[in-house]
């Protein structure tokens with residue numbers, strides 16, 4: 001089975017109460033349309049994962065991000081390909097997260113992480129995020 005290498009940004013901020021919030025986006029096209037994910041996409045030849053992520057977020061959301069630590073690399077078998085996805089904590093550096101390709105987006109607090117229908121590959125990542133922002 002072919003492997004697709006993807007990078008995803010878990011963009012973190014704080015709400016008015018000072019609670020951490022995470023930016024989730026809903027896929028606007030393709031087989032997985034309607035599913036919720038973290039913005040990002042495929043790594044192109046010659047790019048490092050972090051470079052790929054900055055490029056993707058600029059293309060999809062017209063926003064510059066600062067890419068921080070790796071949260072996890074998700075390995076998941078879809079029916080037609082294997083996904084290997086590096087997921088990074090990220091912060092907005094400049095821009096307003098304009099939805100250029102996605103259908104919708106939401107900021108979620110820890111308590112509301114289960115409110116959206118995540119893509120199947122993202123479910124274990126959500127558990128990890130929940131643990132990491134509980135501190």
Ligand SMILES: Nc1nc2c([nH]c(=O)n2[C@H]2C[C@H](O)[C@@H](COP(=O)(O)OP(=O)(O)OP(=O)(O)O)O2)c(=O)[nH]1
Pocket residue numbers: 004006007008029030032036037038039040041042083085119120121122
């Ligand atoms: N960006 C992103 N992709 C995810 C997540 N979870 C998950 O299973 N994926 C899958 C969906 C896609 O098959 C692949 C990402 O590729 P992509 O965003 O370039 O999607 P695509 O194939 O529609 O893009 P394109 O070639 O048409 O530009 O990874 C996630 O949280 N974020």
